[in-house]
Amino acid sequence: MQSLTRLGDDLNFASSIIDQVDALTLPRFQAQDLTIRTKPDNTEVTDVDVAAEQKIRSMLGRSRSRDAILGEEEGESGSANRRWIIDPIDGTRNFMRGVPVWATLIALEEDGEIVMGIVSAPALHRRWWAGKGLGAFTGRSWANAKQIRVSEVENVSDASLSYSSFDGWAKRGQLRGFLRLAQESWRTRAYGDFWSYMLLAEGAVDIACEPDLELYDMAALVPIVTEAGGVFTSLDGSPGPWGGNAFAANSRIHAEALDLINSISDGEGTARA
Template sequence: MTRYDDDLRLAHVIADQVDQHTMSRFKALDLHVETKPDHTPVSDADRDAERMIRSTLERARTRDAILGEEFGATGSSPRRWILDPIDGTKNFVRGVPVWATLIGLVDGDEVVAGLVSAPALGRRWWAAKGSGAWTGKSLSAATRLQVSGVTELEDASFSYSSLTGWEERDRLDAMLDLHRTVWRSRAFGDFWSYVLVAEGAVDVAAEPELELYDMAALVPIVTEAGGRFTGLDGKPGPFSGNAIASNGHLHDVVLDYLGD
């Protein structure tokens, strides 16, 4: 089996650089924020962070392709780095510390490595295929992740982002039925929902509309922790435009509620 530990170490080096920049712009009085055509915000910090990541990858992985939220796709290699320079930009621009840089690596049609760095929380989560999922402040100070063992929806903690997308997808009634069935539901949102699944603090997370760069880095973190990550269509991975992540035990029953 191909190992991706060197790629994961590179992702940590990149995150070290990017964290310094994003933290210097977090709550900065001169932060410049614009609205993109899809009506989502983007700041100068998002664009500069992606430029930094691309610059390092273009030197260190010259043959690899890149797909980023802010600057699109470059290259045509089966190895693709998938980047979200600041996941949770709305939090970032409002001074909420729940935001992160997402770095994923796809090899062919499989996500083989992922790193999530949330410097305002002082935490990282990472995983590579066959190497387990981990959290901590660095590679040398890490704890292995394991999903929960909850097997009944009535005992489950469920996280989502917002209700708007479910309404647009004509799944709001199903979403509310699920909400009424589970033990607890909270809108942690963005990357936070999924790393909490990997930690075992949340049992299920779902969102109806996502881009590849929102999900890629999260997939190996959830699956290497023992969980499942699929689209609402039940297909594994981050390629369906939406997501359900779970501890595995609850996945099929949640698909019965929310799935296509």
């Protein structure tokens, strides 16, 4: 595990990368001449996604040449105990449609653990970051950063739940479990994508979950949520971003909420005890 000083240096470096990526992506937001293609997994990618990842890879190549990289658009390169995990634009469909909820996500994995994450949503004028043992923060710059914490809500019945869509839950055979959690919660809103987890880290919502995600969708979110005092697991309760889905909440209600969503599956007549 690297020292806190080294981790702080990596965060500063990641922030400098994000500054340049924001300068590339934000001017292209709401552009009428985006080049868009559909990938084999039926998700869209724009020329801006590709350019943003190339910018990140170029800067990493110059200053962190020994490190491996995993990116959404160009896959895996290198082999090392340190790996940068990139989602150049999380929320590409929002970006395409002129919805300002999209962000660049950069994480650092070391020896199999995500130790750092940074999320920048320039159209929202917001940025969040965290390093293991350093806390979680938000602000438009390091100078005006504010430390963030999850809520202290103690019961699902008092909790605000954020999600992305219904489709994935139905495909997973867990729509009934999701609906049960939603019905038990005080409030539900579909903020979606990275935004759900940043609101969780700030204490504005109390539960965030998605049934089908890639590592690059989640890696940067994990240290921000956990350093803010939250719990980030997969739907089977395994810690971290490794399970292909996400279930995050404040530590007081995570277990209760996870039990609810797993208490009944589609096709069952009654909930499991």
